[in-house]
Amino acid sequence: DAGVTQSPTHLIKTRGQQVTLRCSPISGHKSVSWYQQVLGQGPQFIFQYYEKEERGRGNFPDRFSARQFPNYSSELNVNALLLGDSALYLCASSLGTSGPSDTQYFGPGTRLTVL
Amino acid sequence: KQEVTQIPAALSVPEGENLVLNCSFTDSAIYNLQWFRQDPGKGLTSLLLIQSSQREQTSGRLNASLDKSSGRSTLYIAASQPGDSATYLCKSENTDKLIFGTGTRLQVFP
Numbered sequence: 047d048a049g050v051t052q053s054p055t056h057l058i059k060t061r062g063q064q065v066t067l068r069c070s071p072i073s074g075h076k077s078v079s080w081y082q083q084v085l086g087q088g089p090q091f092i093f094q095y096y097e098k099e100e101r102g103r104g105n106f107p108d109r110f111s112a113r114q115f116p117n118y119s120s121e122l123n124v125n126a127l128l129l130g131d132s133a134l135y136l137c138a139s140s141l142g143t144s145g146p147s148d149t150q151y152f153g154p155g156t157r158l159t160v161l
Numbered sequence: 162k163q164e165v166t167q168i169p170a171a172l173s174v175p176e177g178e179n180l181v182l183n184c185s186f187t188d189s190a191i192y193n194l195q196w197f198r199q200d201p202g203k204g205l206t207s208l209l210l211i212q213s214s215q216r217e218q219t220s221g222r223l224n225a226s227l228d229k230s231s232g233r234s235t236l237y238i239a240a241s242q243p244g245d246s247a248t249y250l251c252k253s254e255n256t257d258k259l260i261f262g263t264g265t266r267l268q269v270f271p
Contacts, residue, residue, distance in 0.1 A: 050204075079259060088165075088250055088261035089205070102258060136204055148254075150195065152205040 048072070050139050050153035058159045059127050067122045067156045069137030077101070077142030078120040079150065080112055083134040095120055096142045124158075132160045163188040165253055167262035174269055180238040182265045184251035189229045192254045196225050196236050198247040199264070205250065209236070241269045 051070045059065050071078050077096040081089035091104035095114035114120045118139075124131055134157050138150040164187045174180060184194070193212050197205040209218045209225040211234065217226040224237040234251055248264045 081259075081261075088167075088263045089252075090261070091259045094259065104258070134202075138205075148193070149207055149210045150252075150259075151207060152197070154204040157202075 050137055050151055052135075052137050052153040052156050054156060055154065056157045056159075058161065060161050061127055061129060063127050063160075064123065064125045065127060065158060067124075067135050067137075067158070069120045069122070069139075069153060071118050071120070071137075071139030072151055075139035075141055075151075076118050077140045077148070078114055078118065079138045079140070080120070080122045081136040081138065082106070082131075083136055083155070085133070089136055092122070127160045129160050132158060134158075163191075163253060163255055163258060163260045165251060165260045165262040167249075167251060167265050169265060170263065171266040172268070174241060174267075176241060176243060176269055176271050178241050178269075180241050180267070182236040182238070182249050182267070184234040184236070184262050186232050186234075186253050186260075188253075188255060189232055190255060191229065192256075194225075194227055194234045195252045195254070196223075196234075197250045197252065199250060200247050208249075241267075243269050243271055245269050 079094040080092040083089040093112045094102040098114045109125045112122045134155045136155045137153045140148045140150045166185045195210045196208040211227040222239040250264045251262045
């Protein structure tokens with residue numbers, strides 16, 4: 047079975063541009079979460095979606111948005127890019143049953159560089 | 162607000178040593194605590210998930226414990242190997258937040 051996949055693997059943008067990152071969860075997983083990991087730090091939680099509904103949101107500005115599609119894949123959009131948005135963006139999927147037993151499985155990430 | 166801290170930030174040990182990595186959290190109302198490893202520039206690999214009702218989990222040479230009352234989790238690595246070299250991260254899950262620690266960077270040399 048395929049694991050969590052993310053596209054693209056690398057991306058270079060300039061300040062002010064917009065970017066869309068994509069994530070396909072493991073087959074059968076209904077929950078997708080997005081994280082931003084700046085170099086040298088732990089991942090920061092951005093969003094969690096379950097059954098196309100937002101389940102949780104971290105402390106990120108409104109320039110960050112996401113959605114989940116009927117096939118449970120997800121997109122993360124970032125508008126008006128800033129230099130500080132340069133990071134590894136990680137997607138994780140889980141069954142979404144919530145509670146204690148929901149292990150998250152991570153994709154390889156998308157490396158975004160903003161110039 | 163949940164805060165997750167990992168100590169030490171970095172660790173360098175010779176092969177064969179038994180190791181303890183620490184993870185502290187401020188809000189004990191967690192659903193679970195999960196340990197991951199991350200190789201440089203790569204995604205995260207789940208190691209162990211401890212449910213809030215559990216005290217520990219084991220997988221091979223790894224053992225993770227959870228003490229909610231003291232706000233601590235430890236990851237024990239037995240007989241460390243050079244292949245264990247990576248950054249180890251813990252993550253807590255509360256009602257609607259998933260919070261990672263800052264990680265412990267481990268290097269095991271032959």
